[in-house]
Amino acid sequence: MYQLSCLKADLSGQYGRFVSVLLKNRSERQVTQTGGALTVVPDSVIAQRLNAFVAICLCMDDTVRVVVETDDGETELTVQRGRTLRDVLREAGHSPYTALTERANCGGRGLCATCGVRLETEVAPDHWHDELAERFGYPRLSCQVTVDRDLRVRLVDDKLVWGGRE
CATH class of the missing domain: 3.10.20.30 (Beta-grasp domain)
Known part of the structure; x- marks a missing residue:
């Protein structure tokens, strides 16, 4: 399970737009959002496509x-x-x-x-x-x-x- 904790509660900017699209197209078991954190189940197709995004996001300074x-x-x-x-x-x-x-x-x-x-x-x-x-x-x-x-x-x-x- 990935948790994209670098996405703050306001989820603003380009990452916020990406997450908004992702959340609109989610199934309840694949992607969940709690506060500013986004959790992705790794066996989903969405999670596989998020690998590069996760690496960038986790290394990015706010x-x-x-x-x-x-x-x-x-x-x-x-x-x-x-x-x-x-x-x-x-x-x-x-x-x-x-x-x-x-x-x-x-x-x-x-x-x-x-x-x-x-x-x-x-x-x-x-x-x-x-x-x-x-x-x-x-x-x-x-x-x-x-x-x-x-x-x-x-x-x-x-x-x-x-x-x-x-």
Whole structure:
């Protein structure tokens, strides 16, 4: 019997989506879920297909490294995988907002475009705004970036409300 205990109770991110599909297609004897742990009976076809997934999952750390570049230098953060970049930056004291937009913003819903940052690590856009921003050289919305791997981020210091083209 395998127990995938690295899957936390929230089962977020790519592993959560995988587990959701797996649980939808399960028979009661093959796959069970208790809290954040997934148990798979080894003689099932599903368990045989999970061998590689189990190896990756058990070796995977739930934290990632985010390097924040500012005019004052770099700060390295260790953060929980699956969080939004906006929240990570704000909690670490590196707000993506300006003094004007710190209070006048959409709260991370991707509507106001005031939390723009430059991603030095390539991250595929998940939001229509970020696709256009990437194409035309504008900052990416930190509220629309999920931290699921190591990232290098540069804060946009020269913006009044929104960041300009690069």
